[in-house]
Amino acid sequence: MNGTAIENFVCVIFNVSFMNCTWHVGRTASGDTQYFLYWKTSRKEDFTGCQNYIKDNCGRHTGCRFQNVTIENKRAYFLVNGSTRGQNIQSYEKMIILYRIEKLTPPLNVTVNCTEASHGCEIRWQPPHTSHVKRRACFKYEIVIENKADPEKNIKTTSKTERSITGNSYIFGSFNAEKRYSIKIRATDNGCLVSTSWGEWSTPVEFGKEQLTSTSSYTLFLIPVLAASLILFLCTVSIYLKKTSATVPQPRRPFHEISPMDFHIEYKDQLTKHETEEIITIIEEVA
Structure with a gap:
């Protein structure tokens, strides 16, 4: 049937070696129509089928993605055919000179x-x-x-x-x-x-x-920050050095044994204190 072949077939090469080819579904193609793309870079070669299709919401093929495409002086031959309800539809053929469809990368x-x-x-x-x-x-x-x-x-x-x-x-x-x-x-x-x-x-x-x-403002902001960091670092090092180099404190007076005389005097004082406490207790009871 006329109008079942694809329309608006366009190919673009980008990023040096990638190529996308896209098309629109035929005007009279039914909803279950499916398309298939084949291509080759020489008339003597056999056609190779697309390996990575682009699909629409109905699952129909509407494009193909290619990688590792070599441009040189080559021409590419494209064939898109399809089928609907088990019957073949109109095919589409086109020859493209590859360098003409390249989208140059930026300088x-x-x-x-x-x-x-x-x-x-x-x-x-x-x-x-x-x-x-x-x-x-x-x-x-x-x-x-x-x-x-x-x-x-x-x-x-x-x-x-x-x-x-x-x-x-x-x-x-x-x-x-x-x-x-x-x-x-x-x-x-x-x-x-x-x-x-x-x-x-x-x-x-x-x-x-x-x-x-902007660069000058950033530099002016960076200088005081670096200076403050340096001062803080120097203070930390100075405190650490003072602590590590401080004089070790002298021990207290060594322990000495109590002589018999000291023990006698201390015992006498405790006895006198005990007697005084008893006298005070008796007086309080009499009163």
């Missing part, structure tokens, strides 16, 4: 070096990572430099865009040390076997006054 190692004396910044980066292109001249770039908003100075966010930059560096000549900026870069083809679509943006890199102020 790597973006750095910014600014000098107030020259009022300029040198921006450097490395080409995006690919499995089949090694020449730096195969890429051109788009750069977006954004002047960040500053409510205190009533400055609104503005952007400056530069396209078709070749090489791996760029001089930003409008740098103002009193402002804060961010930069992001993406790549595309420059006449080689590279996708003509723009790749992914790099992570924004910020530079300017606010960043320097």
